[in-house]
Structure formats: structure tokens, C-alpha cells
Amino acid sequence: MENSKDIFNEKPKSSFAKAFDVISTMASKPSGFIGLAILVFHIILAITSPWFAPYDYKAINPSLMLNAPSSEFWFGTDSLGRDVFTRTILGGRTALTITFFGSIIALLWGGLLGIFCGLVGGRIDDIVMRIVDAFLSIPWILAMLLIVSLLGTTTEVLIPALGFFYGKGIVRVARAATHDVIAKDFIVSAKARGHSNLSIIWNEILPNVRDAILVEGAMRWSWMLLGFSSLSFLGFGVSPPTPDWGLMISNARGLMSFAWWAVIAPIVGLSSLIIGINLTADAFAKALGIDRSTKAPV
Amino acid sequence: MKTNIQEIKDLSIGFKSQKGKQISILRNITTNIRKGETVGIVGESGSGKSTLALAMMGYIKQGLFTTGGECLFKSQNLLSLNNKELEDIRGRKIAMIPQNAGQALTPNLKIGYQIEEALKLHTDYSKGEREQKISELLNQVRLPSPKIMALRYPHELSGGQQQRVAVAMALAGNPELLLLDEPTTGLDVTTQAHVLELLKDIAKDTGTSMVYVSHDLGAIAQVCDRVIVMYAGEIVLEGPVRKILKEPIHPYTYGLLKSIPKLSLIGLPDSMPGSQPQPGNIGNGCSFYNRCNFSNDECKVNVPKLEYLSEMDTSVRCFNHSELISKTSEQKMKNHSQKKITIDEILDLKDVSISYAKQGIIDQFLNKVTDTNPTVKDINININKGETISLVGESGSGKSTILKSIAGLLKTKDGHIKFDKEKLLSGDLKKRNSEDLRSIQLIFQNPDESLNPNHTVEQILSQPLKLYFGLTGSKLKESIVELLEKVRLGAFYMSRYPRQLSGGEKQRIAVARAFAARPDIILCDEVTSALDVSVQAAVLDLLHKLKEELGTTYIFVSHDLAVVKAISDRVAVLYQGRLCEIGPSKDVYQFPSHPYTEVLIGAVLEPDPDIKPKLVAEDIVEEKPPEIGCSFQGRCPRIIGDKCRNETPPWQFGDNGNAIRCHIDIEELKIQQS
Ligand SMILES: Nc1ncnc2c1ncn2[C@@H]1O[C@H](COP(=O)(O)OP(=O)(O)OP(=O)(O)O)[C@@H](O)[C@H]1O
Ligand code: SF4
Ligand code: SF4
Ligand SMILES: [Mg+2]
Numbered sequence: 022m023e024n025s026k027d028i029f030n031e032k033p034k035s036s037f038a039k040a041f042d043v044i045s046t047m048a049s050k051p052s053g054f055i056g057l058a059i060l061v062f063h064i065i066l067a068i069t070s071p072w073f074a075p076y077d078y079k080a081i082n083p084s085l086m087l088n089a090p091s092s093e094f095w096f097g098t099d100s101l102g103r104d105v106f107t108r109t110i111l112g113g114r115t116a117l118t119i120t121f122f123g124s125i126i127a128l129l130w131g132g133l134l135g136i137f138c139g140l141v142g143g144r145i146d147d148i149v150m151r152i153v154d155a156f157l158s159i160p161w162i163l164a165m166l167l168i169v170s171l172l173g174t175t176t177e178v179l180i181p182a183l184g185f186f187y188g189k190g191i192v193r194v195a196r197a198a199t200h201d202v203i204a205k206d207f208i209v210s211a212k213a214r215g216h217s218n219l220s221i222i223w224n225e226i227l228p229n230v231r232d233a234i235l236v237e238g239a240m241r242w243s244w245m246l247l248g249f250s251s252l253s254f255l256g257f258g259v260s261p262p263t264p265d266w267g268l269m270i271s272n273a274r275g276l277m278s279f280a281w282w283a284v285i286a287p288i289v290g291l292s293s294l295i296i297g298i299n300l301t302a303d304a305f306a307k308a309l310g311i312d313r314s315t316k317a318p319v
Numbered sequence: 320m321k322t323n324i325q326e327i328k329d330l331s332i333g334f335k336s337q338k339g340k341q342i343s344i345l346r347n348i349t350t351n352i353r354k355g356e357t358v359g360i361v362g363e364s365g366s367g368k369s370t371l372a373l374a375m376m377g378y379i380k381q382g383l384f385t386t387g388g389e390c391l392f393k394s395q396n397l398l399s400l401n402n403k404e405l406e407d408i409r410g411r412k413i414a415m416i417p418q419n420a421g422q423a424l425t426p427n428l429k430i431g432y433q434i435e436e437a438l439k440l441h442t443d444y445s446k447g448e449r450e451q452k453i454s455e456l457l458n459q460v461r462l463p464s465p466k467i468m469a470l471r472y473p474h475e476l477s478g479g480q481q482q483r484v485a486v487a488m489a490l491a492g493n494p495e496l497l498l499l500d501e502p503t504t505g506l507d508v509t510t511q512a513h514v515l516e517l518l519k520d521i522a523k524d525t526g527t528s529m530v531y532v533s534h535d536l537g538a539i540a541q542v543c544d545r546v547i548v549m550y551a552g553e554i555v556l557e558g559p560v561r562k563i564l565k566e567p568i569h570p571y572t573y574g575l576l577k578s579i580p581k582l583s584l585i586g587l588p589d590s591m592p593g594s595q596p597q598p599g600n601i602g603n604g605c606s607f608y609n610r611c612n613f614s615n616d617e618c619k620v621n622v623p624k625l626e627y628l629s630e631m632d633t634s635v636r637c638f639n640h641s642e643l644i645s646k647t648s649e650q651k652m653k654n655h656s657q658k659k660i661t662i663d664e665i666l667d668l669k670d671v672s673i674s675y676a677k678q679g680i681i682d683q684f685l686n687k688v689t690d691t692n693p694t695v696k697d698i699n700i701n702i703n704k705g706e707t708i709s710l711v712g713e714s715g716s717g718k719s720t721i722l723k724s725i726a727g728l729l730k731t732k733d734g735h736i737k738f739d740k741e742k743l744l745s746g747d748l749k750k751r752n753s754e755d756l757r758s759i760q761l762i763f764q765n766p767d768e769s770l771n772p773n774h775t776v777e778q779i780l781s782q783p784l785k786l787y788f789g790l791t792g793s794k795l796k797e798s799i800v801e802l803l804e805k806v807r808l809g810a811f812y813m814s815r816y817p818r819q820l821s822g823g824e825k826q827r828i829a830v831a832r833a834f835a836a837r838p839d840i841i842l843c844d845e846v847t848s849a850l851d852v853s854v855q856a857a858v859l860d861l862l863h864k865l866k867e868e869l870g871t872t873y874i875f876v877s878h879d880l881a882v883v884k885a886i887s888d889r890v891a892v893l894y895q896g897r898l899c900e901i902g903p904s905k906d907v908y909q910f911p912s913h914p915y916t917e918v919l920i921g922a923v924l925e926p927d928p929d930i931k932p933k934l935v936a937e938d939i940v941e942e943k944p945p946e947i948g949c950s951f952q953g954r955c956p957r958i959i960g961d962k963c964r965n966e967t968p969p970w971q972f973g974d975n976g977n978a979i980r981c982h983i984d985i986e987e988l989k990i991q992q993s
Contacts, residue, residue, distance in 0.1 A: 206769035212748060213726045214783055214836070215756035224782070228773035 056300025126184025135195020421481025431469025441492030537924030558633030902977025
């Protein structure tokens with residue numbers, strides 16, 4: 022509950038000030054603060070790591086194979102004698118970039134299709150949702166494998182493919198949110214005044230479904246990251262020698278019993294990022310006043 | 320003197336604001352509930368009445384906490400008990416019926432089963448005894464054939480019947496204290512009157528004490544022995560129901576009673592200026608100071624104490640209550656100048672029928688009419704420029720349906736709607752031109768739903784201005800300020816969001832948005848039902864003034880007959896989508912009337928314990944209108960046999976100008992009804 026006095030003195034804010042408000046609300050709770058801190062740390066790391074990586078990530082040196090962590094190689098070296106620290110700090114770049122753009126694509130098509138379905142309702146809505154469901158009932162990993170083996174594992178293939186598969190949840194959320202709003206009297210009122218459909222979508226519906234869709238997108242981002250890393254793990258994501266956590270885990274997992282450092286470092290990197298995004302998305306949802314337990318049917 | 324079953328001592332409840340300030344919602348409440356008496360708690364929304372009722376069963380909502388005082392039930396402080404101990408008391412000794420309890424029944428479980436669960440939880444009866452008790456309870460709440468009822472699912476019952484089941488469940492544990500939070504709000508007038516009657520009888524038969532929370536003084540007047548009036552978290556007046564309602568000695572109660580429209584009076588009720596202060600926003604002196612007509616300087620700085628006047632058995636929180644003692648609440652309504660309406664037709668509904676049934680594709684193709692029994696049928700109404708015509712009837716009588724088709728949101732099945740004598744209005748919104756769209760505007764019941772929560776007042780009001788007049792820049796701003804002035808709001812409201820406005824202010828914005836289009840006709844769908852009475856009076860007053868100023872025509876929909884009487888020139892009574900009676904407002908409210916109008920008027924609850932509602936017909940809700948004969952045949956108390964069942968009744972015209980659709984001769988009706 023809010024102090025009514027605070028409410029009544031509140032002035033409308035610029036979008037920038039609003040965003041700042043949301044972020045400071047998110048950071049005011051420990052979980053949100055930790056999530057944001059982890060995420061920001063990862064993003065900064067991803068941007069700046071090429072400048073301070075101590076070694077060349079692809080320099081193979083058989084004489085340095087599987088060295089334990091030392092003052093020289095903080096995280097040890099891998100089976101090809103490459104520095105694990107260098108590869109770990111660089112290993113999130115590709116994953117982060119690809120899934121970030123993938124999420125944007127998921128948001129775009131998922132959001133638009135969801136809003137469309139929520140708007141038209143009836144039979145068209147039914148049919149579209151059936152098709153979406155049918156497409157996506159194919160195990161996504163098989164479908165992805167098929168796609169990348171046909172089209173290659175380039176960024177141009179991975180981003181839209183991931184975006185496509187992770188947009189389904191967003192379609193559902195956007196559709197449900199739209200459904201809730203269009204029954205409201207302010208939409209009826211706009212219709213009765215004779216506003217065009219486009220104006221109704223833009224002015225009346227979008228501002229009211231935006232938050233729910235963004236939150237879902239943030240949530241999907243962490244799923245996608247896990248999915249992408251699984252692909253890399255299976256050898257269908259990033260091609261060697263580019264450093265990537267999924268790939269690193271895959272390469273080093275057989276050596277776990279005697280060279281644990283080569284596995285632990287990318288695992289920590291990957292899981293901390295996923296946890297960071299998850300916590301951030303949760304805090305984001307709370308800051309916007311969205312109850313995810315009821316709004317996310319998937 | 321009767322023993323107290325509950326004693327509340329100096330109870331204060333509050334919450335912490337985001338900035339860590341402590342804000343109180345209830346302040347120093349001290350009162351008693353005696354054994355076997357029914358106490359009403361009244362107040363505007365936000366006055367803390369529900370919080371108090373919940374505290375009476377030891378329940379404090381999440382986020383709130385007690386900041387002082389205690390709540391003794393039979394000398395046991397409920398607020399210091401643990402959950403286990405409370406569970407033993409709730410349901411068994413204290414039961415509660417929350418608002419919409421009927422709708423809150425579990426949909427997929429049979430009525431009997433749900434009552435049995437309540438019995439299992441709250442009593443130690445054996446299986447056989449429980450079955451016996453279920454029948455008894457259903458009998459007690461007067462549901463017909465309890466054995467069959469017990470096997471029904473909630474959706475197979477009407478709203479009133481569901482509410483009765485909720486009452487039965489609350490009675491399962493033989494409670495000594497029954498708390499009811501707005502138990503009849505949202506029910507139809509007739510249903511409401513029946514449920515209140517039932518509650519009164521139960522109180523008499525079982526000796527249960529009841530606490531009845533409501534904003535509706537009409538309902539309070541019918542069931543309560545004593546009344547507590549709350550304002551901004553305090554008790555401002557408490558005493559026997561007759562004293563409170565007939566000689567209200569607190570300025571708030573005085574004003575409140577004057578703002579209620581009454582059947583016995585003509586014209587608009589007085590409105591109270593301003594609105595209740597928000598919690599945390601209460602000044603130093605009396606909390607009612609800025610709305611009070613009797614205030615002096617002392618009120619501004621000192622807080623009045625609740626003072627017990629033994630000669631009236633009344634407690635009052637006001638320095639100047641003695642001034643009010645001499646004033647009887649004799650009421651003169653503002654004479655709403657019943658202007659002569661010139662016959663200048665603006666809207667003509669001719670043989671309008673509307674159906675929600677989906678037509679099959681083949682029938683559509685062949686242009687065949689499949690629905691022989693549409694939701695709304697044969698509506699003929701001419702509406703004149705500048706008049707206010709009201710559509711009344713119970714829920715489901717098709718009032719909103721008719722409005723929607725006038726607004727173009729629903730297609731008519733038959734008949735036509737003609738605007739300004741010659742223009743046929745298309746049933747399809749897309750085919751109406753911008754000028755027709757502008758001419759007819761809608762205002763909705765609930766401003767929370769009708770204003771986009773993400774838009775500021777400025778954005779809300781600029782929509783019609785941009786759309787119809789293409790205004791931009793400073794012209795647009797000027798027009799918005801002008802509109803705000805029209806609805807008596809300052810220009811600083813522009814930057815507010817709906818959630819920063821009170822209910823009445825929101826509805827004013829909705830009114831301003833409708834007027835922004837400079838329409839000829841405004842359709843008002845239950846525009847005051849979601850508002851508190853004092854706010855309702857102000858909105859009605861505003862609508863009336865705007866109409867005087869601009870000559871707008873209103874088509875007003877409401878289930879509240881007193882409100883309709885106050886505002887309208889003409890009234891049309893609908894039952895199941897069929898017109899029963901239509902005529903000038905003062906004549907429709909006089910006999911002879913259509914038997915349905917008679918039932919509706921009889922069920923109106925006046926805020927006066929000495930005026931009892933006349934319950935003539937059952938309150939069963941019918942699913943569908945009958946295919947042939949009179950639409951009201953299923954519930955008509957005056958039905959005269961097969962004629963009513965087989966033949967559509969003819970229109971008859973009274974001397975006064977009202978038209979009645981009934982088989983009984985109008986002269987005969989007059990005799991029967993007098
Ligand atoms: N979209 C719909 N589809 C099918 N039936 C409907 C629909 N909307 C309303 N009805 C039915 O049409 C009838 C008239 O409804 P309407 O909403 O016009 O009543 P009303 O007089 O405005 O009632 P209330 O006082 O509850 O608002 C009711 O029986 C209702 O159940
Ligand atoms: S104390 Fe003063 S301001 Fe308060 S109600 Fe009485 S007269 Fe009005
Ligand atoms: S026609 Fe018959 S059933 Fe209908 S209102 Fe008149 S008396 Fe009642
Ligand atoms: Mg309605």
C-alpha cells in the first residue's frame with residue numbers, strides 16, 4: 022500500500038525518469054540488487070574482456086596442457102594448453118550477444134502475434150494458436166539441430182531460429198494480456214468514438230500489455246541462454262576455437278575427475294549469468310507490479 | 320441492559336507508508352456489540368468499515384497492523400490469539416459473509432456438499448445429523464424444496480439464491496456473532512429486499528448478533544437496531560437507528576442523508592462538497608472540517624471527542640452537534656426545473672430487436688431469421704431533444720444492450736434507429752460517419768474500467784478533441800482546461816493518472832471526455848452505481864447542470880429507481896428486454912402502474928426504518944423471456960390466467976400520459992393498486 026500523499030503529489034514522468042524509477046525499485050530489494058549486479062557485471066565483462074584478456078584465447082601450447090590453477094594461469098589451462106581464465110571471460114560474449122538479439126526477435130514476433138490473436142479472437146485466434154502449438158510441440162532441440170545442420174551454425178541462422186522457438190511463451194502472455202484489456206470499457210469507449218484499429222492498438226492496448234510482454238521477454242532470455250549453451254555443448258552452437266561456455270564444458274567434461282578447473286570456470290560463468298538474468302527478470306516483474314505466477318501460463 | 324458480546328476498546332489500525340511513516344486507517348475505535356442486536360456500520364468507501372468488521376473476527380489484513388487497543392469477544396482479546404485459537408472461534412462463534420459471497424461459492428461442487436463441508440468444519444454433528452441440518456439450513460434461508468436444491472450446482476441458482484446459500488453456510492456453525500460485509504450490494508433491488516427480509520427474520524429467530532457493513536443507508540434502515548457512522552477512520556456518530564436516520568446530529572450524517580435521492584421527493588438531492596480525506600492526509604482538527612457546513616474556528620485546530628448524550632442514547636463526535644438537534648432533517652430537494660420538453664425528436668427507436676444468438680452460416684446466407692426470441696424485442700421509443708429518458712429494470716433486462724446498439728456497438732436484428740429525424744444509424748460502427756459518431760457519446764458505470772490506467776487526464780481528454788476537431792498544441796490545452804472547468808476540476812488535474820483520482824473525480828473525467836465531443840446525445844450506463852452516495856449526488860448535479868447549459872439529451876440507464884426519479888423527465892421500464900411501461904417520470908411512479916413497475920417501486924429501500932418495502936413478487940430470476948404472452952407472466956403477482964400466457968398484452972394509456980402494457984384494464988389496475 023502506498024502513502025496516498027505520495028501518490029497525489031506524483032507528477033507524470035518522462036520515459037527516462039520512469040525507467041530510472043523502475044531500476045531503483047528493482048535494486049532496492051536484495052535479490053533484485055544481486056541480479057542486476059551480476060547482469061551488469063557480465064555485460065561489462067563481455068564488452069571489455071578483449072582488452073584485458075591476459076593470453077590469446079586460441080594459442081595452443083601442448084607443453085602447458087592441463088596445468089592446475091597457478092599465479093600464472095589463474096584458472097589453469099585446458100587440454101590444449103589454452104588459458105582457462107582468458108577463455109572464461111571471453112566465453113560469454115557470443116552467447117550473450119546471440120541470445121540478446123534472439124530475445125528481441127522473440128519479443129517482436131511473439132508480442133505482435135499475441136496481440137493480434139488477442140485482438141481478433143474467435144476462430145482465427147484458435148487456428149493461429151493451434152499452428153503455433155503444433156510447430157512448437159516438435160522438441161525444440163531436434164528442430165534446432167535440423168535447422169543448423171541444414172543452414173549452418175552462423176549467427177544469421179542462430180538468432181532468428183532461437184528467437185522463433187522462444188517466442189511461443191511470449192505469444193501466450195501477449196495474447197492473454199490483450200484479452201484482458203480488450204474487454205475493458207476504455208477500449209469499448211475508444212471504439213464507440215470511432216478511433217481506427219491502429220490507433221486503438223497503439224494508444225490503448227500497447228501501454229497496457231507492454232509490461233507483461235517485456236517481463237516475459239526477460240524471462241525467456243535466460244531460457245534461451247540455457248538453450249543456446251546446450252546447442253554449443255552438443256557442438257551445434259559456436260564453432261571452435263571461439264571460446265564459449267557451453268563448448269568449454271563439453272570439451273572439458275571428460276577430464277572432470279583430474280582437471281576440474283577447466284569445467285568449473287565455464288559452469289560458474291554460465292550459471293551465474295542465468296541466475297543473474299532470472300533474478301533481474303523477477304525483480305523487473307515485481308517493480309512493474311506484475312504477478313508472474315498468474316500471468317505466465319507456460 | 321443486554322450483555323455485550325463484543326467490546327472494542329480504543330482500537331487503532333494502520334500501515335507503514337513507503338517512506339516509513341505510520342498511517343492510521345482506524346483511529347481509537349471504542350464500541351460494543353450487544354447480544355442479539357444488529358448493528359450497522361456505514362461510511363463511504365475508504366472510511367475503514369470493512370477493516371473494522373474484519374478486526375471484529377480477529378483478522379487484520381496483510382500489511383496492516385494494530386497500533387493500539389483490543390477487540391474483546393466474550394472478554395477474550397481476539398487480536399492476541401494465535402491462529403489455532405482463532406480457528407476455533409471463526410466459523411463457530413463468529414461467522415462472516417463477505418461481499419459477493421454467493422458468487423464466491425465453489426462452482427464445481429454441489430450446494431449440499433459445500434454446506435456439509437462447512438458443517439464438518441464447524442460442528443461435531445454425525446453424518447445423519449448433518450444431512451438433517453442441511454435441509455434445515457436451506458429451509459431457514461427459504462430456498463424452495465431443500466432436497467433438490469442441495470443437489471444443484473451454484474450456477475444453477477440465481478444471484479439471490481446463491482447469496483442465501485452463503486448465508487446458510489455462515490449459519491452452519493450456529494454463530495453467536497454474524498458479520499456481513501455489503502451482503503446485498505450487487506444484487507437486484509427486488510432480490511436485495513428479499514435477502515434483507517430474510518436476515519432480519521434470522522436475527523429475530525436465532526438471537527444471533529449481527530454486524531452489518533454497508534454504504535447503503537436504505538438497507539441499514541431495514542435491518543439494524545443500532546448504527547455506527549464512520550468517517551475517515553473514526554466513529555463520528557453512533558446510536559439507535561431511528562435517532563441516527565431521523566435526527567442525525569452529526570453534520571456528515573446530516574449531509575449524507577440529504578444526498579440520498581428519495582422516491583417521495585422530486586428533483587435532485589443536495590450534494591456534499593469535497594471528498595473524504597485520504598488516510599495520512601488528515602489535518603489537525605476535525606476530519607470533516609473541509610466539508611462541513613457547521614464548522615467554526617475551533618474545529619480547525621481541535622479534534623472533537625466522541626461524546627455520549629444519555630438523553631438520546633447517542634454518541635457524537637462534533638463540537639456543534641447541539642445546533643443540529645433543533646434541525647429536523649426535513650428535506651427540500653433542489654427544484655430541478657422540470658423544463659417543458661418541446662416535441663422535437665432527436666432519436667427514434669422503431670421496432671428494435673437485438674439478439675445475441677449467433678446465426679448459422681446457411682441462415683445468414685438465406686437471410687432467414689432464426690432467433691424467434693431475441694434478448695431485446697419490439698422497442699419503440701422516441702426521444703426528444705434535451706430530455707433525459709431513463710431505462711430501468713433488473714439486471715438482464717436489456718438496458719445496456721439497448722444502449723450498445725444505439726452507440727453502434729451491437730447490430731440490431733430488426734427495426735431501425737433514426738437520428739435527427741432523417742438519418743438512419745447504421746448498426747455497424749464502421750459504417751457510421753465521424754459526425755454521427757461524435758453526436759452520440761457513452762459514459763460507463765465504472766470509471767476504473769473506462770479510463771485507460773496508463774494515460775494522464777490530459778491524454779484521456781485530448782483523444783476526442785484530436786479525433787473530432789483535430790486540435791493540437793495550445794488550442795488543445797485550452798480546450799482541456801475548459802473541459803476540466805466544466806466538470807469543476809482544476810487545470811492541475813491534467814497531469815494526473817486515473818489512480819491518483821478519487822472515484823468521483825474519475826467519473827468527472829469520464830463525463831468531461833464525453834462532453835469533449837460536443838455530442839447531442841449522451842448515453843449513461845449506470846454512471847453513479849459505483850459511487851458513494853455523497854459523490855453520486857454531486858455527479859448527478861453536475862450532469863444536470865451541464866445539460867441545462869448545453870441542452871444535451873441523456874439516455875440514462877440505472878437499476879436505482881430513486882436516482883432515476885431524481886434525474887429523468889421520462890422513464891421506460893423494461894423486463895427481459897421488453898418494454899412494460901413508459902411515460903413522464905412523475906406518472907410512472909404513480910399508480911396505476913404496470914405490475915412490474917409496482918414490484919420494483921415496492922422493493923425500493925428508503926433510508927427510513929418506518930418505511931418498509933412491499934414485497935409482492937418472488938425474486939426468482941428468469942433465464943429467458945417467454946416466447947409468447949406477457950414477458951412478466953413468470954413473476955407477475957396479478958396474473959389473470961391464460962390470456963397473459965398466450966397473448967401479447969396491448970398498450971393502454973393512462974390519464975397522466977404513461978403507457979402500460981398489460982391485459983388488466985387500466986382502471987381496474989388503478990383500483991387494485993390503491
Ligand atoms: N455478449 C453477450 N452474449 C450473450 N448474451 C448476452 C451478452 N451480453 C448480455 N447478454 C444477455 O442479454 C441480456 C440483457 O443484458 P444487458 O447487459 O443488456 O442487461 P442490463 O439490463 O444492462 O443488466 P445489468 O443491470 O446487469 O447491467 C441478459 O440476459 C444477458 O445475459
Ligand atoms: S466538529 Fe466542527 S467541523 Fe467537525 S463536524 Fe462538527 S461542526 Fe463540523
Ligand atoms: S399482462 Fe398479465 S402477466 Fe403481464 S403484467 Fe399484466 S397481469 Fe401481469
Ligand atoms: Mg448493464
